[in-house]
Amino acid sequence: MEISKDELLPYIAMLEDWIPKEASIAIAVRDEYIYCDAKKQNLRLENGQKVKEGSITEIAMQTCCRTEGIVEDFILSEPYYGIAYPINILEETGALIVILPSKQPVINPTPYRFLTGKLEEEWRPIPIEKIAYMESLQKKTWFYADKEPYKTSIPLKELQQRLPESFLRIHRSYIVNVAFIDRIIRDFSSNLLVLLQDGTELPVSQTYTADVRSALGF
Template identity: 30%
Template sequence: MNRIMKKQTLLIVDKDCLFRKQLIEELKQNDYPAVIWECSNGLEAIRYINTLQPDVIFLDVKLPGINGFEVLDRTEHSPFVVLTSDCSTYAAKAFEYDAIDYLLKPLTKKRLQTSLQKLGNQSEIVLNSFSKQSTVYPRRILVEKGNRLTSIQVSHITHLKADKDYTWIYTLNNESFLSNYGIGKLMHKLDPHQFLRIHRSYIVNLDYIQELYRDINRFFLTLSNNVEINVGRNYLPSVKELIF
């Protein structure tokens, strides 16, 4: 886990004391660089998250009192989240909350290592977004159109949307182009002062953000071309930096 550069604050929320102890032991064996806290129910979790503002939480879906999803709905701080459960029932819903991973019990070393790798990769993306201050970014790019490459202005790109290992690029005049690059790689090619990742599947051009609004427990951005995009929990702090 050398990818993560600093010691993090990690919170484990689970009603099962034995599971918490096992997870803590496995994290230590993997040399995960974190100060680890633990609690056993949803109300405690809300207090810990709001007070500690942890970088990472391992959060059980089935908690006494209020469940893991309700905990995420009630907290403003948005850490990286690994949801845990003894069944796969809530896996799809987990990714609606931008969970980094969905970890099934009983815990296995191999599966936990996969989760830690995903956490490391996500942390690396966030860190890289701050390392581009002196990079020169292109004003125009070449994109595929039929059997040719056509030139478009980067400033005319309104947003980008991930499509598995590919990415759709959308422009002001309602054109769309499919790139062979994944959205993470394209983010590295774009000026971070101009483009902001607001979801694991979306990047937007700051010039075309029209509105930010909250609908129940989720935030949405509206672009000037009437495109509406859900803001991922892990990316919400970056969006809130735009609020004055």
């Protein structure tokens, strides 16, 4: 897509007052990247490169919501944290992506108020209090609300840092919303099991048993 640098300057300039000077910036319109200003990161982006399905760039454009998470490894030589903002350029849907430098603190560390997940071919923002639990399965992250599975590009490790206190890590593969716990029992091996109100059973690994006991007070 042919858009001149002069047409992009207003979108770039609006970031200069608040983003770290070391942060990289990319701009995408429709399904491709049209601008890249790499700082210290090793960006592997070229004009015309396609936006990857499930990336924070695609999510921001499809949902028209600010989206953040780990930037894809096909863009960077190592993982970095990025924030994508939906924008409109010459009446075209686009996204402005800020890629933060390594060890740079997150601009807005407040807890998530909602998560946007993919269900079939739709992206839906789900209020965080409606999410019963989150799961890492086959290198993908899922969260469950009203028994519906939603896919997100944000790994559990990153989610855990931004979740409200009502969410508890119980296993390498599971984070649970305490508000949805019905009871905790032991299985035949005397390991703890978390039973949710909808009947879902989630294992508590030995690594997190002490943390679960401390958090829930038993």
